[in-house]
Amino acid sequence: MMKTIVSTELPIDEQFRIRKNVIQNGRNDGLRFCVVTGTHGDELEGQMVCYELAHIVSERISSLDGTLEIYPALNPLGIDTIQRGIPNFDLDMNRIFPGDPQGTMAEQTAHAIIEDIKGADMVIDIHSSNLYLRETPQVRINVQDSKWLVPFAERLGMDFVWVHGAATVLEATLAHSLNATGTPCLVVEMGVGQRINHKMCRRLVEGILHLMQTMGMWKESPKDRLPQPLVCEGDRVTFLNAETSGVFLTELKCGINVSRGQTIGQIVDPLRGRVLSTVSSPVDGYLFTIRAYPIVYEGSLMARIFNTEEA
């Protein structure tokens, strides 16, 4: 059943709408599982995940016991205009939660989204990095919520779980706002902006069904054994930022182990035909983020490595 959770007027003969698909079967008082995506308009992996989930669960509805709610586009104007933020507001939507019922259209929308999702038994917020970085399928959890949420994250079949430090700016994210109200929300990051990686999306769909199964909401077992993720806790991520501006070239894909001193890539100068800087791993570890967009400025992030060396 389609439901509209936000509807406001746009200036010229158009209604701004945020919609969800509510798929319900079995117990009326069963658990509620929400899959949300599209907060950042340039991240598209969630579109395929929502499609696959809605398709599979509708076709095999008798396996569902509870309610699955799918929100494919929390920032529909952003998706439609290939913009990360909210058009006309110059704002990153994931910096305005929990919103404000008296605020601007963007803040009211954020408030309505939180009010609608609040109280769910599980929320998966799907992101796909951005145009610049490619990410291994991973779950990100704020350190404050790790005890509570890591056990859920381990059942999603992703490669990696990153328990990261708390930052004040992140208090305004959808996930933090939900977690603060006691609604568990897992943030999934995978792939790269503006593209869809089918394999990763199908894996996440399997992972979501598996998590639903372990919660007693989905009465089918996964076809294959799901991988156990590497869990990274306690500040063990090394960031590699560009030492110089130029063009970053790499042969590597993320999701691999790298050793100390191994070359990750090079920053080159196309005018003079020179290598400006060689980027190498300072540690033995697991490469879970790699730069996808080749033009870099001094400071641009090129890679993130989970340091697996003995402390």
Place this chain on the structure above:
Amino acid sequence: MTSPCRDNFRVKGYRFGEGEKTLAIVGAMRGDEVQQQYICSQLVNRLTMLEQRGGIAEGKSILIIPSCNPFSMNVNRRFWAMDNTDINRMFPGYDQGETTQRIASAVFSALNGFEYGIQLASYYVPGDFIPHVRMLQTGYEDVETARLFGMKYVTTYQPRPFDTTLLNYNWQLWSTKAFSVYAGQTDRIDLNTSGETIDAIFRMMTRTGIINYGSLGAAYESICIDEASLQHIKARHAGIFYRLVDAGSRVASGESLAHIIDPYNGQILSDIKATAEGTVFFAHHRPVVFQNALLFMIHVI
């Protein structure tokens, strides 16, 4: 900093006087803050002449950075063009971090340690303001000094989580008395409001003993308010917005402030009226509005 295929990125500062780090002023941090950059250029111009006449107080120094972001202004983008990040959301910066974190870090190390700091700021909501001095309520805000600008309003507001990365929040945290000066406009130069703002900054510098400057011009006795006390008037409909009053207008209860017009048939969808007597502090200025958009902020008297 070098760039992949453009000129090097440079942030220039101008120093006046010698001695204690007394006052730092920052202009454009975003590529559309032309009014802010213009005001800084005028301050540099006037302070250069004043310094030649010996008008900077003994033992005091002033730093002016007219632009932290010439690259964005040169390509007509508000934010850092490569990744669309906002330098003013990166403070206090991080010299090992992302590009705009590094720029913020370099700028902040130049700006840190001054007794007073002024940022010529702009607001993300599209519209016109009464020129005013704005401060975050952090416990370090100095309303008394803010009054010395002699601008019409001094406002304070409660910081939200994402405000903790602003320059002024961090300035205050590191015990600089920080003021955001809103000069009414952003992407166009308005000679009236910029002139008033330049006078206000000279007045503040004179009254705090940083410079010796004869003519202070006419000042206002500032009204100090918490922004939470401003009355917000919103659009009940979306449509074409036709404004009848300006920022600074005095309005009476029941007076029409604007019309929202159906974009197809011209019918008035909403006749927006003041519900109390007051002064228009903020007025939306885009010709089309969204439903629930903030149209006016009124200081009710």
